[in-house]
Amino acid sequence: MEHPSRRHRVxxxxxxxxxxxxxxxxxxxxxxxxxxxxxVARTPPMGWNSWNTFGCNINEAxxxxxxxxxxxxxxxxxxxxxxxxxxxxMNPNRDSSGNLQGxxxxxxxxxxxxxxxxxxxGLKFGIYQAPLAETCAQYFDSYPxxxxxxxxxxxxxxxxxxxxxxxxxxxxxxxSGTIDDQVRTFAKMRDALKATGRPIVYSINSNSIHDKTGxxxxxxxxxxxxxxTEDITNKWDTGQTNGYPMGVQNIVNVTVxxxxxxxxxxxxxxxxxxxGRGGMTDTExxxxxxxxxxxxxxxxxxxxxxxxxxxxxxxxxxxxxxAINQDPLGVQAIEVSNDGTRRVLAKRLSNGEVAVALFNxxxxxxxxxxxxxxxxxxxxxxxxRDVWTDAVTGTSGNISASVxxxxxxxYRASGSGWPxxxxxxxxxxxxxxxxPEPSGxxxxxxxxxxxxxxxxxxxxxxxxxxxxxxxWSLAFxxxxxxxxxxxxxxxxxxxxxxxxARNVSxxxxxxxxxxxxxxxxATHTGDAAKPASYTLNGAACTT
Numbered sequence: 054m055e056h057p058s059r060r061h062r063v064x065x066x067x068x069x070x071x072x073x074x075x076x077x078x079x080x081x082x083x084x085x086x087x088x089x090x091x092x093v094a095r096t097p098p099m100g101w102n103s104w105n106t107f108g109c110n111i112n113e114a115x116x117x118x119x120x121x122x123x124x125x126x127x128x129x130x131x132x133x134x135x136x137x138x139x140x141x142x143m144n145p146n147r148d149s150s151g152n153l154q155g156x157x158x159x160x161x162x163x164x165x166x167x168x169x170x171x172x173x174x175g176l177k178f179g180i181y182q183a184p185l186a187e188t189c190a191q192y193f194d195s196y197p198x199x200x201x202x203x204x205x206x207x208x209x210x211x212x213x214x215x216x217x218x219x220x221x222x223x224x225x226x227x228x229s230g231t232i233d234d235q236v237r238t239f240a241k242m243r244d245a246l247k248a249t250g251r252p253i254v255y256s257i258n259s260n261s262i263h264d265k266t267g268x269x270x271x272x273x274x275x276x277x278x279x280x281x282t283e284d285i286t287n288k289w290d291t292g293q294t295n296g297y298p299m300g301v302q303n304i305v306n307v308t309v310x311x312x313x314x315x316x317x318x319x320x321x322x323x324x325x326x327x328x329g330r331g332g333m334t335d336t337e338x339x340x341x342x343x344x345x346x347x348x349x350x351x352x353x354x355x356x357x358x359x360x361x362x363x364x365x366x367x368x369x370x371x372x373x374x375x376a377i378n379q380d381p382l383g384v385q386a387i388e389v390s391n392d393g394t395r396r397v398l399a400k401r402l403s404n405g406e407v408a409v410a411l412f413n414x415x416x417x418x419x420x421x422x423x424x425x426x427x428x429x430x431x432x433x434x435x436x437x438r439d440v441w442t443d444a445v446t447g448t449s450g451n452i453s454a455s456v457x458x459x460x461x462x463x464y465r466a467s468g469s470g471w472p473x474x475x476x477x478x479x480x481x482x483x484x485x486x487x488x489p490e491p492s493g494x495x496x497x498x499x500x501x502x503x504x505x506x507x508x509x510x511x512x513x514x515x516x517x518x519x520x521x522x523x524x525w526s527l528a529f530x531x532x533x534x535x536x537x538x539x540x541x542x543x544x545x546x547x548x549x550x551x552x553x554a555r556n557v558s559x560x561x562x563x564x565x566x567x568x569x570x571x572x573x574x575a576t577h578t579g580d581a582a583k584p585a586s587y588t589l590n591g592a593a594c595t596t
Contacts, residue, residue, distance in 0.1 A: 094277035100176075109195055128354070131369070131370040132379060145197040145199075146198060147205075221254070223258070227262065240275055243276065256278045258280040267279060267282060278320045280323075281308045287332030308350070312384075320383075323350040343461040346371075347463060356369075380402045384400060395421040397422075398410040407466050410462070411454050411456055412460075413460050434468065437466050510572055514589065522590070525590055527587055528552070534579060537549065
């Protein structure tokens with residue numbers, strides 16, 4: 054959280070850390086990140102936060118009204134759970150024992166009573182704190198006191214658990230601290246929360262006055278969700294790369310390359326939503342929600358739930374997009390193509406379907422297109438369900454739509470069948486031609502390097518046939534005990550057992566005699582062997 058009144062530094066450009074030589078996408082760190090694995094946030098958290106609309110102007114009555122509205126509006130039934138009280142809830146002074154206290158004038162019943170009320174509504178209780186001496190509002194002189202968690206981590210964690218807190222937003226606000234300092238400091242609260250024994254979603258924001266560290270590492274070893282950018286505002290595009298304030302388009306640009314970090318229990322957080330707060334067209338609001346959904350971002354509303362109009366309610370409660378966001382596979386959409394105007398994202402779903410987002414970044418209506426192979430579907434015919442209209446259509450060619458400026462059309466897509474024959478009849482003859490399944494004439498080599506309980510697998514796929522391969526899926530069975538933790542140059546699903554590696558946008562075509570290189574890093578429990586066999590587009594490869 055940042056406030057423009059005391060901004061000291063200019064924008065730092067985002068480092069595209071996932072893009073390396075020859076266009077290779079890699080998700081490997083020097084050392085594999087340890088998963089937080091605290092059992093919560095197995096899908097992106099959904100809820101509401103007080104900051105976007107109310108800032109420091111919060112009190113007990115307001116938060117109770119929001120909890121009531123979350124129920125009466127149908128938001129709870131749609132999947133929204135967390136009511137998060139952001140900054141400015143606290144007494145500016147800790148008590149004589151060093152404990153945090155609710156502000157007595159704003160929260161006269163105390164924070165536990167508020168949590169009890171939220172829980173009585175079938176909802177969960179979220180709260181805000183900061184890891185250094187001051188909260189953000191205190192740092193920017195918008196609120197008195199100095200009640201940050203520095204040197205109080207364990208004490209504050211125990212206090213939160215005693216109050217029944219289910220979600221902690223932990224916000225770095227300082228012009229100092231390296232990324233290594235941040236890792237150590239955020240880890241202190243991670244460990245303190247774990248020690249309480251209470252399941253608490255841990256949400257962090259490392260982006261601060263002097264540095265934007267959110268996109269510079271995979272924070273899944275530290276937190277359940279982590280902000281990728283500076284603070285959002287209710288604008289489509291502010292022109293920022295990663296500086297205050299960020300528009301929807303700007304945030305998407307930063308977060309798209311970080312797709313490989315997302316998994317159950319660990320998600321890139323694109324910030325609280327601005328749907329229903331003005332500043333954008335209805336088309337842009339729909340795009341905002343759709344992009345957050347397919348990119349597996351937490352869906353944390355920021356509007357006034359008490360007076361939502363019909364358009365806002367329709368967007369925030371779209372069951373199709375919520376189902377895509379909450380899919381248990383927990384993956385973020387991968388960029389399939391982007392020409393600067395037309396952008397295609399694809400999110401794999403646990404039932405084998407794919408959510409395909411056709412995103413028009415331009416200022417005029419245009420047609421955005423892709424194809425089944427490029428988004429990871431198999432077959433020659435595809436069924437498309439429009440998430441906004443529920444209309445179902447079929448196609449045997451491109452997946453495309455006419456998309457308005459700043460709009461996003463999302464299809465839930467499935468593929469089927471390879472044709473075995475087609476018959477053409479004239480008045481004099483009948484000609485039958487056969488279209489075989491893709492030959493997949495291929496050779497696969499795999500070099501495995503193992504250590505301890507980890508390994509890397511470098512795979513080369515060579516097209517040994519006479520026809521080009523346009524779009525591919527490589528299937529193989531991992532030995533028992535092996536689990537993929539990260540990968541490059543392909544998407545991998547699931548992470549263990551029978552795995553399918555699917556091409557990404559830049560390596561889908563393999564000319565005769567040409568090769569593509571892919572690979573992954575995995576853990577193992579003793580068996581570091583390579584898969585025994587591979588099939589490409591359903592046909593066996595030589596090894």
